[in-house]
Amino acid sequence: MSGNEFRFFLSCDINLPVTFRVERLEGNLPAAKTLDSEVDSTAEVRRPELYVECTLYIDGAPFGLPIRTRLEFTGSSYCWNELITLSTKYRDLTANSQLAFTVWDVSCGKIEGLIGGGTIHLFNMKKQLKTGKHKLRLWPGKEADGSIHTTTPGKVPKEERGEVERLEKLVNKYERGQIQRVDWLDRLAFKAMEKIKERESGRNGSSHLYLVVDFCSFEHRVVFQESGANFFIPSPIAATNELVTVWDPEVGKINPSEHKQLKLARSLTRGIIDRDLKPSSTERKSIQRILKYPPTRTLSGEERQLLWKFRFSLMSEKRALTKFLRCVEWSDVQEAKQALELMARWEMIDVCDALELLSPVFESEEVRAYAVSVLERADDEELQCYLLQLVQALRFERSDKSRLSHFLVQRSLRNIELASFLRWYVAVELHDPTYAKRFYCTYEILEENMMKQLGAGVTGNEDGFKLWQSLVRQTELTAQLCSVMKDVRNVRGGTQKKIEKLRQLLSGLLSELTYFEEPIRSPLAPGILIAGIVPSESSIFKSALHPLRLTFRTAIGGSCKIIFKKGDDIRQDQLVVQMVSLMDRLLKLENLDLHLTPYRVLATGHDEGMLEFIPSSSLAQILSEHRSIISYLQKFHPDEDGPFGITATCLETFIKSCAGYSVITYILGIGDRHLDNLLLRDDGRLFHVDFGFILGRDPKPFPPPMKLCKEMVEAMGGAESQYYTRFKSYCCEAYNILRKSSNLILNLFHLMAGSNIPDIASDPEKGILKLQEKFRLDLDDEECIHFFQDLINESVSALFPQMVETIHRWAQYWR
Incomplete structure (x- = not known):
């Protein structure tokens, strides 16, 4: 932003209550008090029970009753994570408004012990409302003073500020969006900051107490406006790099003329006339264009008015219902009633559109x-x-x-x-x-x-109680596996010693895991009954978290293998594999089987879960042992008369699976692709694992649009071969098929907006828009074929990712 650029901000006329969050207490507390002050030194010592008392002061006088909240001890610090809402609204504040915080220790049970207090102004020197996290200095033994010339200022004195305070100020700006986010660089920066904090705290051992308070943020910066005050814009000559606050009283307000026109157009008397209205050819084209909008598209005022005007003629068009319901002014009782009556008579919509109606956009029950x-x-x-x-x-x-x-x-x-x-x-x-x-x-x-229930379930002869108990035993099984994993991790030594300990635990002390008293329904595939674990066929992966690879014997004499992880959130992997399974289903409905491998994934907790184990080898391992993919496939499917010395079926399977995953990983924006998380089965099926980065996030700089390495192209005979041409044909066909179901996929991701999945929770709206962009809904099918072919060529010719791949292989070698 140039120095001469100006930005208009909102005034302080906000009809919302003042809200903030007391986050935590930092520093060393005074010595804990005894249970009874009159008892000798041998009396029982209790941990201080802290309460924070908050009072709002306006122009030096208390405004409203003080609010008291308890700080919970979490094992290492005192925290409190609920929002405090005052009865006062932002519009009632003055430029001299302050919050006074006093911390009390009430653990003695007799007389409240004063820990300290501090005061913070709600507006800074530029009369801008403070947002984000602020650290208040608490004055020991003093109750917070909210007078205009306070004796307990919460601002940290300059002589006490160090590197940590400077970094915290930058983090505050970062959280408010004033510093550009760069994911891979941010992670490195935050790790370095943690080390600096640990070093500074160990070096200084500060005896000061600080209270961290988090104020809520607004879309625009809020500036206090005195009644009748005049703001002016300084000349560009005198301008500096600082933003100029200009009060605009009309920002965010409804235009009264437009609002009046809208109410007249939607009046009850107009409803009688609208019944017989038919759109002209121009209006019909506009309506058809609106109906093709993705579910994430916000309708303009004119578009909403157009759909409302011709709502009666659109009742036979099932695609129009969701768009029509977005046009309704639900705060208007009469209009809402009319909309619900029309909805009941509308042409029945598809399941895809029903999912859209369950999104947070629609609140009507x-x-x-x-x-x-x-x-x-x-x-x-x-x-x-x-x-x-x-x-x-x-x-x-x-x-x-x-x-x-x-x-x-x-x-x-x-x-x-x-x-x-x-x-x-x-x-x-x-x-x-x-x-x-x-x-x-x-x-x-x-x-x-x-x-x-009686006689419920797949077998038809089990009662509901037994079925429910069979599901509860799944939780008991995962709890036992967590216990086993904990014991295995505590074993000192290499992977082989941990494997020996695992087999010992499964067959010895915890023998009930070897043979279950009653078969348990597999959490990954409830239709399969598992009867125990085979210790000799169970192992541990060489990884920091030491995931277990377990072989279960089934009740009918077979076996199934699963991977059990603890310490890793696999809910994102669960979502991605679910989408792969859905896309596989959509492609097969169009008679296109790309031999995908949607293995099962189930999160059984926020940091644990199960994955289906698919026998396979990583491309890194294959290239290391066999030099090429073709040599690996020749080992399992040799054919002297076949292409490249392998059977035509095996090569076709490889080409199709490469095409399927190339398209899916592009659409979902899956990142961090390297040769260790691309796996190949001995029948030629290629598939991806480990989805820690989705929706465009990638820890590596300059990632290609899709992971298509030169070794995969060489296995198809090179970029000029007929098999590579067939690969590109499958890609384009699959891409156009999935584009037809773009609304379904977008609706499903919209329903995940409130989830705790990392790459969605960070910015749901941005993530969904990235997903929508990948479908290129502005192009027709023929244009998309050219677009996707260019995308493939760009990915193959990307040299930088090959260099990153080499660096990654070196890192894996020295691990």
């Missing part, structure tokens, strides 16, 4: 109930494809016992796989403090209804 009624038409296989997102949609419901919650439970009672996955999806979300009660309510409804 009637609309959400209508969406559930459409979902009731989906079969169990299709419903399972969306189950993860439907559980996340419970966050957007108006009540804990919603229509959606009851629908999911009722459908689960008829299908044990749905019941098992629903139970796990809900149980994992119990760690979310905001919505834990809601998810627990759904969990209880499922438990209560299942235990009432």
Whole structure:
């Protein structure tokens, strides 16, 4: 931004209550008090029980009653993580408004002990409302003084400021969006900052106490405006690099003329006239253009008015319902009533559009109930494809016992796989403090209804109680595996010693894991009954977290292998593999089987989970041992008469799987691709694993649009071969098929907006827009073919990623 650029900000006329968050207490507390002050030195010593008392002062006088909140001790510090809301609104503040914080120790049970207090101004020297985190200096033994010339200023004196304070100030700017975010660089910076903080705290051992307070932020900077004050813009000659605050009283307000016109156009008398209106050819083209908008597109005022005007003539067009409902002014009782009447008579929409109606955009309970009624038409296989997102949609419901919650439970009672996955999806979300009660309510409804059922489930002869107990035993199994993993990690020595300890634990002290008393339904595939673990075939992966590779014997005499992880959040992997499975289903519905490998993934906690083990080798290992992919495939599928000495079926499988994953990883923006997380099965199927970076995030600089290394192209005969041409043909065909279902995929990601998945939670709106951009909905099918072919050529010719791959291989060698 140039020095002569000006920015207009909002005035302080905000009709919202003052809110902030007391985050934590830093520093060394005074010595803990005894249980009774009159008892001798041998009396029991208790940890201080701290309370923070907050009072708002306006122009030096207290305004409203003080608020007291307790600081919880979390094991290493005192924290409190709930929002405090004052009865005062921002518009009632003056330029001299202050918050006075006093910390009390009430652990003695008799007389309150004063720890200290500090005061902070709500506006800075430029009369801008403070936002973000601020560290207040507490004055020991003093109660906070909120007078204009306070004796307990919370501002840290200059002589006490050091490198840590400077960095905290920069972090505050970063969190407010004033410093550009660069993911890979930010992670390095934050790690370096933690080391500096540890070094400074160990060196200084400061005896001062600080209270960290987090103020809420607004879309625009808020500036205090005195009544009748005149603001002027200085001449560019005298301008500096600082922003100039200019008060604009009309920013964010509704134009009264437009609002009046809108109300007249939507009046009840107009409703009679609108019934017979038919759009002209120009209006019809505009409507058809609007109906093709992705679900993430916000309609303009003119577009909303156009759809409302011709709402009666659009009732036979099922695609138009979601767009029409976005046009409704739901605060208008009469208009909302008319919209619901039309919705009931509208042409029945598809399941894809019903998912859109469950997004946070639609708050009406009637609309959400209508969406559930459409979902009731989906079969169990299709419903399972969306189950993860439907559980996340419970966050957007108006009540804990919603229509959606009851629908999911009722459908689960008829299908044990749905019941098992629903139970796990809900149980994992119990760690979310905001919505834990809601998810627990759904969990209880499922438990209560299942235990009432008789003859439910896949076998038809089990009662509900036994079925529910079989699901509960899944949790007991994961708890036992966590215990085993903890013991294995504590073993000193290399991987081989840990493997020996694992097998010893499985077959010795915890022998109940070798042979279960009763078969347990596999959490990954509830239709399969597992009867125990085979210790001799179980092992540990060479990794920092030491994931377990376990072989389970099934009740019918077979076996299945799973990977169990602890200490890693695999919910993002679960989402990506679910999308791969969905896209595989969409492609097969169009008679295009690209031999994908959507292995099963299930998060059983916020830091643990199971993955299906697929026998395969990484491309890094294959190239190291066999020099080329072709040599590896020749070992398993030799054919002297076939292309490159392998069977035509095997080569075709390889080409198709490469095409499928190239398209999917591009659409989902999957990053951190290297030869260790590209795996190849002995039948020629290539597939990807480890999805720690999605939606465009990548720890490596300048990543190619898709991971297509030269070794993969060489296995197809080179860039000039007919097989490489066939690969590009499969890519373009798959891309156009998935573009037809772009609304479905976008709706599913929109329902994940409230989840705790890292790459979505950081900025849901931005992530969904990135996903939408990958579909290139502005192009037709023929234009997309040329676009995607150019994309493939760009990825193959990218030299920089090859250099990064070499560096990564070196890092793996020395690990």
